[in-house]
Amino acid sequence: MKAIILAGGEATRLRPLTHNIPKAMVPVLNRPFLEHLINYLKKHKIVDVILAMGQPSEQIQNYFGDGSGFDVRLTYSVEDFPLGTAGAVRNAEKLLDECFVVLNGDILTALDLTAMMNFHREKKPIATIALTPVENPTIYGVVETDGQSRVRHFIEKPHWSEVTTNMINAGIYVLEPDILSYVASNTFFSFEHDVFPPLLEKGRAIYGYPFESYWIDIGTPEKYFRLNRDLLLRYIGDKDVKLEGESFVHPSAQIEGPAIIGESCFIDRDSVIKGPAIIGPGCQIGQGATVEGVVLWQNCEVAKEVKLRNCIIASNCYIGQRSEILDNCVLGDRVKVKEGSKLPKGASIQPNEVV
Numbered sequence: 001m002k003a004i005i006l007a008g009g010e011a012t013r014l015r016p017l018t019h020n021i022p023k024a025m026v027p028v029l030n031r032p033f034l035e036h037l038i039n040y041l042k043k044h045k046i047v048d049v050i051l052a053m054g055q056p057s058e059q060i061q062n063y064f065g066d067g068s069g070f071d072v073r074l075t076y077s078v079e080d081f082p083l084g085t086a087g088a089v090r091n092a093e094k095l096l097d098e099c100f101v102v103l104n105g106d107i108l109t110a111l112d113l114t115a116m117m118n119f120h121r122e123k124k125p126i127a128t129i130a131l132t133p134v135e136n137p138t139i140y141g142v143v144e145t146d147g148q149s150r151v152r153h154f155i156e157k158p159h160w161s162e163v164t165t166n167m168i169n170a171g172i173y174v175l176e177p178d179i180l181s182y183v184a185s186n187t188f189f190s191f192e193h194d195v196f197p198p199l200l201e202k203g204r205a206i207y208g209y210p211f212e213s214y215w216i217d218i219g220t221p222e223k224y225f226r227l228n229r230d231l232l233l234r235y236i237g238d239k240d241v242k243l244e245g246e247s248f249v250h251p252s253a254q255i256e257g258p259a260i261i262g263e264s265c266f267i268d269r270d271s272v273i274k275g276p277a278i279i280g281p282g283c284q285i286g287q288g289a290t291v292e293g294v295v296l297w298q299n300c301e302v303a304k305e306v307k308l309r310n311c312i313i314a315s316n317c318y319i320g321q322r323s324e325i326l327d328n329c330v331l332g333d334r335v336k337v338k339e340g341s342k343l344p345k346g347a348s349i350q351p352n353e354v355v
C-alpha cells in the first residue's frame with residue numbers, strides 16, 4: 001500500500017519555530033519530524049511514500065532526496081497554490097491506483113496501522129478514519145459513530161455545546177481511490193468539510209477506527225515540546241545520556257538523563273544538564289550554565305552561568321552570560337539574548353530579535 005503525507009498548508013500556530021523551516025522539518029530528537037513519520041510507515045511495511053507539499057521545499061528535498069537513504073521510495077507532489085487536504089491528494093491522483101493511506105503531516109502516533117488497514121479491507125468502505133480520544137475536541141474534527149463503528153456525523157472544530165463525543169479525527173485515513181472522483185481538481189477541497197460529510201449524505205459507508213495508543217499533533221509549541229519529551233522517555237532510558245557523535249564534555253560537567261546530545265557539542269566546566277534535555281549538534285554550553293528540560297536546536301551558544309529551564313530554542317541562537325530563560329519560553333532562529341536578560345514566562349521571541 002502507498003501512503004501520502006500532507007505536508008502543506010499554513011503552520012502559523014507553530015511559530016516562531018517555523019519561520020525558516022517547514023513544519024515537517026522541525027527537529028524531534030534531533031531528527032526532522034518527517035523522518036519519524038517515515039519510520040512509522042516503514043514499520044507497517046509502507047515504503048512508497050508521496051509527500052504532498054504547497055511549495056517545493058529545498059530543505060525537505062535536500063535531506064530526503066528520493067528516499068533511498070531511508071529505505072523508502074519518496075515522490076514529491078507539489079501544488080501551485082494550497083489545494084486543501086483533499087485537493088492535495090487529488091493532485092497526486094496519477095500516483096495512486098489502489099487503496100492508500102493518508103497521513104496528516106503534523107501528527108505522530110503508535111496506532112497499529114497494519115490492523116487498521118486489515119479492518120478497512122474487511123469492511124470495504126470508501127474511507128476508514130482513525131479516531132482517538134482527546135480532552136479538548138473543539139480544536140479538532142469530532143466524529144460520531146454508531147455501535148458498528150460506522151460514521152454518523154462530522155463536526156469540524158465544534159463549539160463545546162456541539163461536542164457529543166471526545167473521539168476525533170486523528171488525521172489518518174485509509175481510502176479507496178474512487179474517493180478522488182468526489183474531489184474537484186485544481187480547487188481548494190478538504191476531506192473534513194468537502195468530501196466526508198457529502199459522502200455520508202450520499203449514503204456511502206465511512207468507518208471509524210478507534211484506538212487508544214499514543215497520538216499527538218505538533219500544532220503548537222507546547223505540544224511540540226511534549227512530543228520531544230515523550231519520545232525521549234520512550235527511546236532513552238530514564239537516566240541515560242546519549243551522545244550522538246563526538247563532543248567535548250568537561251570532566252566537571254554534570255549530565256543527568258534522559259538526554260540526547262548531538263555531535264560536535266562543547267559542554268564546558270561546571271555546567272549542569274538535567275534531563276529531559278535534547279541538545280542539537282554544534283551547541284556550546286558555557287561554564288557554570290544550568291540547562292534543564294530543554295529542546296535546543298543546532299549551533300546554539302549558551303554563554304557562562306546561563307539558566308535555561310523548560311524552553312525551546314531554535315537554531316543559531318546566542319544566549320548571553322547570566323541570562324535566564326525559563327518556563328515555556330520559545331525562541332525562533334538566530335535570537336540574541338543579551339547578557340543578564342531575564343525573559344518573562346512563556347515569552348515567544350521572533351527570529352533574529354535581540355532581547
Ligand code: GDD
Pocket residue numbers: 006007008009010052053054079081082083084085088104105106107139140141142156168169170171192217219
Ligand atoms: N499538501 C497540503 N496542501 N497539505 C495541507 C494543506 C494543503 O493545502 N492544508 C493542510 N495540509 C496539511 C497540514 O500540513 C497538516 O499536516 C494536515 O494537512 C492537516 O492540516 P491542519 O491545518 O494541521 O489541520 P488541523 O490540525 O486544524 O485539523 C486536521 O487535523 C486534526 C488532527 O490533527 C483535521 O483533519 C481535523 O479533523 C483533525 O482532527
Ligand code: MG
Pocket residue numbers: 104106217219
Ligand atoms: Mg494540525
